[in-house]
Amino acid sequence: MSDNTPRSNPSENNIVVVGAGPAGLCAAIALAKSDVPVTLVAAPHRPAGNRPDTRTAALFNPAIALLSNLGAWEYCKQQSAELHAIRLIDDTGDLIRAPEVLFNASEIGAQVFGYNIPQEPLVHALREIAKQTPTLQIFESAGVRELNPGTDDVELRLAEGETLRAKLAVAADGRRSITRQAAGITTETRDCGQTAVTCIFAHTRDHAGVSSEFHRRAGPMTVVPMPGRHSSLVWVERPSVAQRLYDMDEPGFARTLEQNLQGLLGTISEVGPRAIFPLSYMHADRMARNRIALVGESGHAMPPIGAQGLNLSLRDVAHLAELVAESSGRGEDVGSQSLLRRYDSLRTPDARNRGFAVNTLNQALLSEFPPVQLGRAVGMHLIKAIGPLRHQLMKLGMAPTTPLPPLMHFRGTSS
Ligand SMILES: Cc1cc2nc3c(=O)[nH]c(=O)nc-3n(C[C@H](O)[C@H](O)[C@H](O)COP(=O)(O)OP(=O)(O)OC[C@H]3O[C@@H](n4cnc5c(N)ncnc54)[C@H](O)[C@@H]3O)c2cc1C
The missing domain is CATH 3.50.50.60 (FAD/NAD(P)-binding domain)
Structure with missing residues (x-):
């Protein structure tokens, strides 16, 4: 009705x-x-x-189970991409550099962390x-x-x-x-004093199902797999910089993005409509x-x-x-x-x-405070070196340890 x-x-x-x-x-x-x-x-x-909402949502397996149980997943699956791994890259330029860390779903016995779905x-x-x-x-x-x-x-x-x-x-x-x-x-x-620019774009190198989060001084810049050689972008910047990125013409934006991705995804083209989101924290x-x-x-x-x-x-x-x-x-x-x-x-x-x-x-x-930067770098070293710590973080990132309601389990399984 x-x-x-x-x-x-x-x-x-x-x-x-x-x-x-x-x-x-x-x-x-x-x-x-x-x-x-x-x-x-x-x-x-x-x-x-x-403007079009060009955000995607990286949704983990329990959320995909919910969409599946509500009957929505079959409509979205074709337009979504599997998330096999998440890579964190220190691009802060700090004196004490954190190592690159890769979280792989297979390490915790999962085929995928979930899927990236256009909103x-x-x-x-x-x-x-x-x-x-x-x-x-x-x-x-x-x-x-x-x-x-x-x-x-x-x-x-x-x-x-x-x-x-x-x-x-x-x-x-x-x-x-x-x-x-x-x-x-x-x-x-609390206003974060940051703005996110989003869009979907094409590239020449395979993303291989890996989402990459560049940790930068103004905020993270994240590229998340989409089907084929496409990815979605969430680029967090200071509001004035974000506005400049939003206002750029398409070739200029593609060039700037390519430089900032440091060749990770090859040549960038077919940049779709950009959207802009001021960020705040609220509870x-x-x-x-x-x-x-x-x-x-x-x-x-x-x-x-x-x-x-x-x-x-x-x-x-x-x-x-x-x-x-x-x-x-x-x-x-x-x-x-x-x-x-x-x-x-x-x-x-x-x-x-x-x-x-x-x-x-x-x-x-x-933070520009060196002890905080040191703490972040040490934390990343530990996560990279200690398997059980990394595994625990992956599981916690996907869902809390408390039991999930039945709607968040795939029907017929206990996952
Ligand atoms: C750049 C960006 C990237 C993101 N990426 C991810 C991601 O990868 N994974 C993830 O899990 N999350 C992600 N998120 C978060 C996610 O997008 C939001 O949590 C989600 O969209 C919020 O949905 P909502 O339905 O709670 O609120 P909204 O989307 O804000 O919906 C609220 C609705 O209420 C309506 N409304 C308002 N007032 C009234 C009223 N008085 N009467 C009736 N209706 C009303 C509005 O019109 C609107 O339709 C991202 C967010 C941003 C900004």
Whole structure:
């Protein structure tokens, strides 16, 4: 069902998801599997303003399992590339240089770490699946304008003047979420003073399924495999430099990129549209309150280092869907305090730990303080030299050590 007439039955045990980015779409589809009626309020999704969103998402195996279980993976697979290894290269120019480190999925008994998926087709595929999900109603709207959480339900007022009521509202409305604000959840936010430039490009040398992250003084520059001799780029720079890169003509940009990649991928051509993303770090003080649960960037945002953002968001989705399925199976209120407390206790540590790790690495790159530079170099030496440490980091990078919900396991396997 995807008509534009909102249903709202105050006595119903129902859910409204606010926001149709990747986290909101996955949440709506996953929650609808528990047979609780779900309404998705879908405002236009334009993360790069009026330009194409040329970001890709490197998603690890648990996130791929989730997409597969939601039926989205078969639509995305053709446009995605396997990630066999991740290479870290010190390009800081510091006096104390860190060694190059290669993390290979085969070292931890995995065929691949995951896949690199272009974000626009991913959102498109999820939209199609959402439309075909019987217990999910999509309400195309200019957006939710006001929310009033009460004791028994949440009232949501839409831009079109309609009112919805829900036992549970899911905030998937991004980092400036008004749904989070309505819940009375505060945030800690820090501007990183960095901007990412993204695009997809062609090259003459094989990437061999290896993602390469150049650690530079202004931030990382990462090239991630795409099918064939194509890669995606996330180039983090100071805002003024990023703007210059964004404004360059295509041959000039290709030349500059080629020089900065130091021949790694050979000659660069066919540079696709560029997009630009100012970076900030944000975490919510909790992940749920007052009949509202946060998923994705409404709860946590961080610079694109180590491909953590959407992987973390999809773990929010899988955990929330599991709790809701259990609760509705017992005939309980899906927005109850006990469910929200449980969700918060499952998600806050993961979000905080990832944010802390990403922020620490980013700050270590930016630091001009020699002891910090020395610490970073020593750390990389240890990671390169000590196999078990490297293996542990690889596993932790992909997912926390705590058990993952069933939606993040490939069906029929225990992986
Ligand atoms: C350069 C870059 C590279 C990245 N690479 C990776 C990567 O390789 N791997 C990875 O895991 N992550 C990566 N990330 C992170 C990932 O892109 C984000 O985590 C993800 O896109 C966030 O999705 P979201 O659905 O939470 O939020 P958004 O994409 O911000 O979606 C929020 C949605 O809510 C809607 N909305 C807002 N307000 C309202 C309202 N009032 N009512 C209704 N709807 C509303 C918006 O229109 C939007 O559609 C990267 C991020 C950047 C910036």
